[in-house]
Amino acid sequence: MAVTIQQASANAFATWLQGKMTDVSVEPRWPAPDKKRPAASITVVTAGRRIDTPIDTRLLSATNNGAKQTNATWQVAACRQPFQLDVWADADVTRDDILARLDTFLHLDQSVINRNTTPAGNGVLLPVADGWDAFGTIADFEFLEPDLDDTADDAGRALYRATFRGNAYFMLTVTSLTARQISINFALAISDTDPVSALPFPVNPVTP
DSSP states (O other): OOOOHHHHHHHHHHHHHHHHOTTSEEESSOOOTTSOOOSEEEEEEEOSOOEEEEEEEEEEEEEEETTTEEEEEEEEEEEEEEEEEEEEESSHHHHHHHHHHHHHHTTOGGGGSOTTSSOOOSSEEEEOOTTOTTTTOEEEEEEOOOEEEEEEOTTSOEEEEEEEEEEEEEEEEEEEEEEOOOOOOOOOOSSTTOTTOOOSSOOOOOOO
């Protein structure tokens, strides 16, 4: 079953955060209505539509399919997905403990993955799986500081909640069947002794 890139991002974030906070239940979707909420839990869910900014398409891969067609994968848009992260606890001290730890985990910047092989980001950078990992898709999560809310649940029990609002940023890729194309690369020599020149003729250096 296919998974949207925004849900795959939520899954990646929940898996990563669960590894950091093993004593707290972390869910990438709203729990079922009949599911009993744990004493301490976190949900991270999409909060509105995905916002796409079209880019100049970038060919990531192409696999020939017969003499005239190819399966091509393209990078087509830069995306921003609003997210909501909710902390749920049955005591204010439990919520405060979770918030104190999140102050560290949500500000790890680029330390989550190898910054030498990935683009820079401002938030928590995570590799995205669920079928989106073939081309190294990365999601960059940023959250604002939380709002606090003390209420009661359906059973009349005290419920201490904190809500973070933020965004995840990632690149959208699509795969489609298209006509086979010839790719031609050109290189320009800096001088006639440039060893990486791909031109069939030398280019003389310019003398000031």
